[in-house]
Amino acid sequence: MSDATTFRAPTEEAPIVRRILIGVVVVLLAVLVLAPLIVVFAEALSRGVGEAVKSLGSRDALAAIRLTLTVAAISVPLNAIFGVAAAWAITKFDFKGKAFLITLIDLPFSVSPVVAGLCLVLLLGTNSTLGGLLVANGYPIIFALPGIVLATVFVTFPFIARELIPVMIEQGKAEEEAALTLGASGWRVFRTVTLPNIRWALLYGVLLCNARAMGEFGAVAVVSGKIRGETATMPITIEMMYNEYLSVAAFSLAAVLALLALLTLALKTLLEWRHADALSATGGH
Amino acid sequence: MHIEIDEIAKSFGDTTALHPVSLPIPSGALVALLGPSGSGKTTLLRILGGLEFPSSGRVLFDGKDATGLTVQERRAGFVFQSYALFRHMTVFENIAYGLRARPRASRPPNAEITRRVTKLLELIQLPDIGKRFPTQLSGGQRQRVALARALAIEPRMLLLDEPFGALDARVRKELRTGLREIHDATGLTTVFVTHDQEEAMELADLVVVMSMGRIEQIGKPSDIRARPATDFVREFISA
Numbered sequence: 102m103s104d105a106t107t108f109r110a111p112t113e114e115a116p117i118v119r120r121i122l123i124g125v126v127v128v129l130l131a132v133l134v135l136a137p138l139i140v141v142f143a144e145a146l147s148r149g150v151g152e153a154v155k156s157l158g159s160r161d162a163l164a165a166i167r168l169t170l171t172v173a174a175i176s177v178p179l180n181a182i183f184g185v186a187a188a189w190a191i192t193k194f195d196f197k198g199k200a201f202l203i204t205l206i207d208l209p210f211s212v213s214p215v216v217a218g219l220c221l222v223l224l225l226g227t228n229s230t231l232g233g234l235l236v237a238n239g240y241p242i243i244f245a246l247p248g249i250v251l252a253t254v255f256v257t258f259p260f261i262a263r264e265l266i267p268v269m270i271e272q273g274k275a276e277e278e279a280a281l282t283l284g285a286s287g288w289r290v291f292r293t294v295t296l297p298n299i300r301w302a303l304l305y306g307v308l309l310c311n312a313r314a315m316g317e318f319g320a321v322a323v324v325s326g327k328i329r330g331e332t333a334t335m336p337i338t339i340e341m342m343y344n345e346y347l348s349v350a351a352f353s354l355a356a357v358l359a360l361l362a363l364l365t366l367a368l369k370t371l372l373e374w375r376h377a378d379a380l381s382a383t384g385g386h
Numbered sequence: 387m388h389i390e391i392d393e394i395a396k397s398f399g400d401t402t403a404l405h406p407v408s409l410p411i412p413s414g415a416l417v418a419l420l421g422p423s424g425s426g427k428t429t430l431l432r433i434l435g436g437l438e439f440p441s442s443g444r445v446l447f448d449g450k451d452a453t454g455l456t457v458q459e460r461r462a463g464f465v466f467q468s469y470a471l472f473r474h475m476t477v478f479e480n481i482a483y484g485l486r487a488r489p490r491a492s493r494p495p496n497a498e499i500t501r502r503v504t505k506l507l508e509l510i511q512l513p514d515i516g517k518r519f520p521t522q523l524s525g526g527q528r529q530r531v532a533l534a535r536a537l538a539i540e541p542r543m544l545l546l547d548e549p550f551g552a553l554d555a556r557v558r559k560e561l562r563t564g565l566r567e568i569h570d571a572t573g574l575t576t577v578f579v580t581h582d583q584e585e586a587m588e589l590a591d592l593v594v595v596m597s598m599g600r601i602e603q604i605g606k607p608s609d610i611r612a613r614p615a616t617d618f619v620r621e622f623i624s625a
Contacts (some may be wrong), residue, residue, distance in 0.1 A: 227547075275466050276472055276473070279466055281457045282458075283483050284458045285484075285485055286487075298473065368501070
C-alpha cells in the first residue's frame with residue numbers, strides 16, 4: 102500500500118499547506134489564549150500561594166466573588182426561561198414581525214455593553230422619572246444589585262436563544278404535532294417532547310451564558326457605580342485592584358475567575374464525552 | 387365512524403390550498419387521497435385531524451359538527467410522513483405515550499398500559515423491539531411503530547400522510563398488506579394520502595383524485611380506471 106501515500110483525497114491539501122495552516126492556528130492560540138492564561142496564574146502566585154490565598158480572603162475580594170455568583174445565579178435562570186420562550190415562539194409559530202424579533206435577540210451582540218449600561222442608567226437612574234420614583238420608594242435599580250442583574254441579562258440574552266433556535270428549526274414541529282394528536286395538552290407536549298429534545302442545546306447555552314455572565318465588565322461597570330465591597334463584581338474589583346498596583350490581589354481574583362471559566366469548559370467537554378450518543382440522537386452539537 | 391366533509395376551503399395568506407370541497411367518507415372505508423404535490427390532499431388530511439382549521443366549511447363526524455373540536459378531542463390516530471416518533475423515548479414509551487397523556491381519571495394503570503403496548507407490538511409483528519430507540523429501527527419498522535402508537539389511543543379514525551413514501555419498493559408492498567390487514571381487523575375509517583396512483587388503486591376501497599385544491603373524481607379504483615372523469619385524471623392514472 103506504499104502507493105496509497107502518493108494519492109490524497111480531493112478535499113485534502115498538500116502536506117506543506119496543511120502543516121502551515123495547523124502551525125498558524127497553534128501559534129495564534131498559544132499567543133492569544135494560552136500565554137495570557139499562564140501569565141494570570143504566574144502573577145497570582147508570584148509571591149507564593151500564601152499571599153495569593155490571603156488576598157482572596159480580603160473583605161472586598163470575598164464580596165466580589167459572592168456578588169458575581171449571585172448575579173450569575175439570578176441572570177442565567179432568567180435567560181434560560183427567556184431563551185426557551187423566544188426560541189419556542191420563533192421556531193414553532195408563524196407571525197408577523199418574526200424577522201424583527203430575531204434581530205432584536207441579536208441586538209446585545211452588536212451593541213457595545215457600555216452603551217447598553219448607559220441606556221439603563223438613562224432609563225432607570227435617579228435623574229429619570231421612573232428611576233426617581235423607584236429610588237424614592239426605596240427600590241434603587243442603578244448602583245445596586247437589580248441594575249447589575251439587568252445589565253448582565255441584557256448582555257447575555259442571545260446566548261441561550263441562539264443555541265436553541267437552529268436545533269429547534271432542524272427538529273421541526275412533527276413530534277409536537279404527533280403528541281397533540283395522541284391527546285397531550287400543550288404543556289405536556291412541552292414537558293415530555295420539546296424539552297427533552299432540546300436539553301443538550303439548552304445546557305450548552307446555559308454554560309456559555311454563565312461564563313459570559315460572570316465575566317461581563319462594560320455594562321456592569323456603568324450601572325454598578327463600582328462601590329467597593331457592595332456593587333463591584335469580580336471583573337470590576339480586579340480592574341480596581343490592578344489600578345491600585347495591588348497586582349497579586351488583582352491576579353489572584355483574576356485566576357479565580359479564569360478557573361470558574363475553565364470549570365465551565367471542563368463541564369461542557371465532560372458532558373460531550375459522556376453523552377456523545379444522546380447528543381447525536383437528539384441533534385445537539 | 388362516518389366522516390362528512392362539507393364545503394371545506396383553506397387558504398394560507400394569498401394562496402388557496404383548497405377550494406370548497408365536499409366528500410362523504412362511509413364508516414369503515416379505506417380511502418386514498420390521491421394527487422400530485424400541491425393538490426391539497428395533505429391539507430385536507432390535516433384538517434380532518436385538527437392540525438389545521440378550515441377557512442370555511444364544516445367537518446361532520448357521525449353527523450355531528452366536529453369543525454371546532456381541538457386536535458386532542460378529535461381522537462384521530464395520525465401517522466406522519468416521516469413518522470415523527472419521539473426520538474428520546476423507547477419504542478415502548480412511544481406507543482404508551484397516548485395512554486399516559488390521558489387525564490388521571492381515565493388513565494389506565496401501568497399494568498394495563500404494558501398489556502396494551504405488548505398487544506400492539508404483536509399486532510405489528512415486532513414483539514421484541516420495545517426497548518429500542520427509533521434511531522435503531524429500519525424505515526419499515528418505524529412506520530409500523532408509528533401505526534401502533536396511533537392505534538394505542540383507540541382512535542375513532544386513522545389518518546396517514548404518505549405512509550409508504552420513505553420506503554423502498556419491497557418493504558412498501560409488504561406494509562401495504564399490513565395496513566390492509568390492520569384496517570380490516572379494526573374496522574376503523576381510514577384515510578391515507580399518496581401521490582402514487584398504483585398504491586391508491588391497489589389498497590383503497592375509494593379513491594379521491596385531487597388537483598390544484600379541487601377534487602377531480604371520487605370513485606372505486608375500477609370505476610376510475612374505466613371512466614376517468616377529467617383529462618387530468620386520465621393522464622394522472624396512466625402515468
